[in-house]
Amino acid sequence: MTELLVTLLLLTLVKSAPIIYAALGGVISERSGVINIGLEGMMAAGAFAAVVASYFANDGIVGLVAGVAAGAFVGLVLAIAAPKFKVDQIVAGTGINLICAGGAAYGLVLIFNQPGASRTVPPLGGINIPHLNMNLGEAILIALAFALAIALHWVLYRTPWGLRVRATGENPLAVKSAGLDPLRFRLLAVTASGALAGLGGAFLSIGELSIYSDGMTAGRGFIALAAVIFGRWTPLGAMGAAIVFGLFEALQDVLQGRFAWLPADALSALPYIAALVALAGITGRVRAPASDGVPY
Amino acid sequence: MKRAGAFLSGPLGAVVLVVVLMSIAMMIAGTSPADGFRALILGSLGGRSQLGETLVATTALLFPSLGVAFAFRAGLFNIGAEGQLLVGGMLAGAAGAAFVMPPFAAIVMMLALGAVGGGLWGAIAGWMKAKLHASEIISTLMLNFVALYVTLYLVSGPLKGPAATGAETAWLPTSYWLPTLISHTRLSIALLLAVAIAVALQFLFARTVFGYDLRAAGEAPEAARRNGVNLPRLTWLALAISGAIAGIGGATIVTGELHRFNTQLSPGYGFIAIAVALVGDLDPIKVCFASFLFGILEAGGLAMQASAQVPKDAIHVIEGLIILVLAARRYVAQRSERVAEAAASV
Numbered sequence: 001m002t003e004l005l006v007t008l009l010l011l012t013l014v015k016s017a018p019i020i021y022a023a024l025g026g027v028i029s030e031r032s033g034v035i036n037i038g039l040e041g042m043m044a045a046g047a048f049a050a051v052v053a054s055y056f057a058n059d060g061i062v063g064l065v066a067g068v069a070a071g072a073f074v075g076l077v078l079a080i081a082a083p084k085f086k087v088d089q090i091v092a093g094t095g096i097n098l099i100c101a102g103g104a105a106y107g108l109v110l111i112f113n114q115p116g117a118s119r120t121v122p123p124l125g126g127i128n129i130p131h132l133n134m135n136l137g138e139a140i141l142i143a144l145a146f147a148l149a150i151a152l153h154w155v156l157y158r159t160p161w162g163l164r165v166r167a168t169g170e171n172p173l174a175v176k177s178a179g180l181d182p183l184r185f186r187l188l189a190v191t192a193s194g195a196l197a198g199l200g201g202a203f204l205s206i207g208e209l210s211i212y213s214d215g216m217t218a219g220r221g222f223i224a225l226a227a228v229i230f231g232r233w234t235p236l237g238a239m240g241a242a243i244v245f246g247l248f249e250a251l252q253d254v255l256q257g258r259f260a261w262l263p264a265d266a267l268s269a270l271p272y273i274a275a276l277v278a279l280a281g282i283t284g285r286v287r288a289p290a291s292d293g294v295p296y
Numbered sequence: 297m298k299r300a301g302a303f304l305s306g307p308l309g310a311v312v313l314v315v316v317l318m319s320i321a322m323m324i325a326g327t328s329p330a331d332g333f334r335a336l337i338l339g340s341l342g343g344r345s346q347l348g349e350t351l352v353a354t355t356a357l358l359f360p361s362l363g364v365a366f367a368f369r370a371g372l373f374n375i376g377a378e379g380q381l382l383v384g385g386m387l388a389g390a391a392g393a394a395f396v397m398p399p400f401a402a403i404v405m406m407l408a409l410g411a412v413g414g415g416l417w418g419a420i421a422g423w424m425k426a427k428l429h430a431s432e433i434i435s436t437l438m439l440n441f442v443a444l445y446v447t448l449y450l451v452s453g454p455l456k457g458p459a460a461t462g463a464e465t466a467w468l469p470t471s472y473w474l475p476t477l478i479s480h481t482r483l484s485i486a487l488l489l490a491v492a493i494a495v496a497l498q499f500l501f502a503r504t505v506f507g508y509d510l511r512a513a514g515e516a517p518e519a520a521r522r523n524g525v526n527l528p529r530l531t532w533l534a535l536a537i538s539g540a541i542a543g544i545g546g547a548t549i550v551t552g553e554l555h556r557f558n559t560q561l562s563p564g565y566g567f568i569a570i571a572v573a574l575v576g577d578l579d580p581i582k583v584c585f586a587s588f589l590f591g592i593l594e595a596g597g598l599a600m601q602a603s604a605q606v607p608k609d610a611i612h613v614i615e616g617l618i619i620l621v622l623a624a625r626r627y628v629a630q631r632s633e634r635v636a637e638a639a640a641s642v
Contacts, residue, residue, distance in 0.1 A: 035433065037375075081620055090373055090433050094570050095619030102612025109607040110325060219441055226438060265452060269445035272438040279430040279438075293433070 008247075008254050010132060013142050014208060015253075016246025018043070020145040021200030022224030023231065023238040024152050025075075025193035030233060031156060032189030033169040033182075035293040037093025038078050039197045040221025041100030046071040046198025047205035048104035051118045051212035052111060060124035060137060063206045064199075071198015072191050074100060079190035089293055097221075105214050116214055123210035138207045141199075148196070149239035156235060165189050169289035197221065226275030233288060245271040310575045310618055311589065317617055321610035322600075332604045339599020340592040346599070348481025352553060354591030355483070356562070358490040359545020360569035361587055362497060363414075365578045367538035369501065371514035372425075374535060376436025377542040378566025379443030380417045382559065384410035384543025386447045389465040389550040389557025390455045392472050399471040406472070407489075407547050414543015415536045417443060422532030432535060440566070448559045457556065464558035474552035484552030486545075493541060494580040501580070510534060542566065564612075571615050574622040590615070 022039050029036040036042075049070030054063025078096055082089040105115070112118045124137025132139060156162035165185050167175045172182035200220070205212045223245050230244075231237030248271060252264045315333075322332035340350045360377035367374035374380075388406035395402065417439055424430040448463060457466030474484035500507040512520035513530050521527050545565075550557050572590050576583030593615070597608035 037433075037437065077620075090375065091570060091574070091622075092620055094375060094567055095616040098564070098567060098571075098612050098616030098619065100616075102609045102616060105609035106321070106325075106607045106613060109609070115607070222437065222441060225434070229434065263449050263453070265445050265449035269442045269449075272441040272445075275438050276424070276435060276442070279434055280424055280428050281430070288431070293431070 004254065008250055010134070011250035011253060012243065012247045014134065014138070014246075015249040016243045017142045017145040017207075018200040018203045019220055019224050019227060019242040019245055020149060020239050021203065022197045022221050023227040023242045024145075024149055024235055025071075025196035025200070026224050026228040027231070027233060027235050027238050028152065028156070028165070028189050028196070029075075029193035030228060030292050031169045031289055032165045032186045033172060033289060033291040033293070034079070034082055034186055034190050034193075035089050035093070036075075036078065036190065036193050036197075037090055037225070038074065038096035038100075038221075039193070039224050040217055040219065041093075041097035042071045042074045042194045042197035043201035043204070043217040043221045044097075044100045044104050045074045046201030047216060048100075048107060048118075048201075048212050049198070050202035050206045051121050052107070054123075054206050054210075055111075055119065055121040058122055060122050060206050063121070064124060064202050067202025067205070068195050068198045071201060072195035075191045075194015075197070076187075078194070079187045082190070101215075104212065108212070108214070118212040120210050121206065123206045138203075141203050141207045145203075146239065149235050153235040166289070169291055172291055197224075200224075223271045226271050229275045229288075230278045232278075241274075244274075310586075310622070313618060313621060314589075314593070314614060317614045318610070321614065322604070322606050325606040325610070327604045327606050332600055332606050335600045335602075335604035335606075336592070336596035339603070340596030344478065345481055346595065348478055348483045350588070350591045350595040351478075351483045351487055352481075352591075353594040354587045355487045355490055356545065356549055356553070356565050357569060357572055357590050357594070358487075358494070358584060358587040359548065360542040360562075360566050361572035361576065361583050362490070362494055362580060363418075363538040363541035363545075364566075364569045365573035365576065365580065365583050366497060366541060367418075367534055368573060368578050369514050370510045370530065370534035371517065372422075372531065372534055372538070373433045374418065374421070374436050374538045374542075375433060375570065376417065376421060376439045376443075376539070376566070377569050378562055378564065379436070379440035380414035380539040380542035381546035381549070381562045381566055382443045382447050383417045383546070384412075384414035384540075385546030385550045385561045386450065386455075386465075386557050387413035387543075388547035389468070389554075390450075392468045392551065393455075393457060393466040393556070399469075402472045403474060403551060406551050407544055410543045410545070410547025410550075411540040412543070414546060415540030417543070418539020419532055419536035421539075422535030425535070426528035426531040432531075436535075444559060447557075451558060460556075462558065465556050467556045468551060472551060473555055474548060482553060484548065486548035486552045489548065490545070491584055493544070494584050497580040542569075568612075568615055571619045571622070575618065 022043055026036055026039055046067035050063040050067030053066030054060050078092055081092045109115050126136030128135050129139055168182045168185040175182040204216055227238045227241035227245055230241035252267050255262050256264050319329035322329050339346055341347055360381055363377050364374050387409040391409050392406045421432045421435040424435050425432045451465055452463040455465055474486055477483045477485050509525045549561050572586045576586035593611050597611035600606045601608040
């Protein structure tokens with residue numbers, strides 16, 4: 001029993017980390033007033049770029065950097081497309097998801113000459129940590145996810161920059177009248193959002209595994225959006241929600257083998273139902289930033 | 297510059313954009329655009345069966361695209377067409393496999409259940425928007441995944457066909473299949489149904505009070521409200537109808553194409569539908585032509601991959617880029633913004 005609980009706990013950490021990264025990306029983006037539907041695509045871009053870079057450089061660290069950079073780049077595309085030219089954020093985000101998933105599938109064939117999945121590439125790796133059943137790189141990235149959640153919470157609520165980002169999401173005109181450029185904050189926030197999602201993607205492909213396969217993000221970008229809402233648009237709240245959703249995923253993995261009667265697929269719907277419930281205000285008042293999704 | 301933007305966002309501009317982007321994708325893959333386009337065109341229009349496949353894809357895209365365009369016209373985002381297709385298709389497939397009745401009645405029942413399933417899925421988002429002011433963007437998006445996992449659960453267990461090896465319902469009896477439109481192809485009369493719905497929508501928008509109210513709610517919600525339009529009611533009705541149209545599409549894929557239900561029913565038609573609706577200017581008739589254009593891409597992409605070695609996934613990159621460029625048309629955003637304001641002030 002203890003063994004099962006430990007397995008479950010560790011697996012929850014592994015499954016939570018990528019959702020935390022993407023959810024933090026969602027929080028920072030929405031706090032600046034941009035709904036980032038493209039998180040899923042940015043994760044895929046990060047996961048794919050990490051594998052490609054790691055393959056050519058033969059080094060997982062290079063892969064990690066490339067994954068973050070690719071996510072940030074896609075974030076920048078959304079940032080330029082959505083807040084600056086007032087292109088509709090939702091439509092643009094949907095387009096980004098199609099582009100990234102399709103682009104990775106296209107790239108797999110061109111680079112690895114095989115559809116579906118890449119070759120095995122050097123993972124982040126490092127020494128294997130006994131008892132934890134994970135390597136050092138993976139463990140550091142998991143710890144970093146929690147650290148970043150705390151850091152982002154502090155930045156958003158305790159620094160002038162955070163105040164300005166939040167003000168941009170609530171009332172961009174007020175930011176403008178304070179002599180600051182709201183678009184600059186949205187640009188930075190959405191690019192950072194992409195970088196975080198890219199990091200989450202890289203964790204999936206070269207942290208947890210050492211391969212990219214089509215559809216490996218499996219809706220985690222959307223689960224992250226759900227975590228943002230369930231976590232009431234705060235970094236720590238989103239982290240908490242991401243842990244709960246990670247636990248759902250871990251539960252399915254651990255229990256499915258033991259209890260065949262468990263409706264695993266129905267369990268997969270729970271994060272999304274939780275988000276709907278939160279959205280409906282049944283769990284109390286939740287409120288999106290006032291100018292969330294409104295072009296400035 | 298302004299004119300270039302207007303051109304690029306029009307249907308003709310979309311074709312030019314597709315040709316340029318496709319050429320780039322082909323050259324990256326080491327194929328000359330001439331060879332690539334020959335493969336694409338021959339593979340989509342080059343013969344009876346190729347044209348048939350193109351029209352099958354056109355039909356599958358047309359239902360959700362009309363649904364998405366319908367909601368857009370009322371100032372609402374429906375990015376949940378994917379889930380509405382699934383729920384509609386599942387109800388149709390499950391009922392078709394369960395009940396024995398005259399074939400014609402069975403087909404009508406399956407299409408009606410498709411509308412009910414998709415409509416219900418849309419209505420949930422509409423109700424949440426109208427009563428709870430919950431953004432339909434997020435709710436329709438989340439409902440996609442609820443639909444996917446719930447239907448997957450149902451067809452893996454309770455609704456799984458007795459003889460089925462995978463997660464799918466039992467096969468429909470052949471008499472329940474939608475009649476073929478062009479012999480020796482997989483094209484069913486669903487295409488005619490979709491076009492009929494497009495014509496009906498065109499009439500609805502142009503000639504009926506309800507259609508006028510919908511457009512008013514989309515374009516000037518505050519004025520509409522002051523004119524006595526019941527905006528909350530219109531909101532949930534619009535999303536329910538939008539979902540119902542997509543749901544009928546799911547049912548036609550089941551009775552016309554797969555002849556059973558499984559969750560591979562749609563390879564993202566509900567999302568591509570957003571691109572189709574925008575290329576078609578949210579106009580039901582133009583959406584038909586836009587669906588045909590995308591149908592060529594979908595069907596031709598496979599041929600292009602087989603005979604010109606250009607990965608078919610390039611098609612999705614191009615569809616996504618079209619969405620990104622066309623999203624520049626701000627009025628959709630502005631409409632939704634105004635609807636949000638009006639809904640908040642009700």
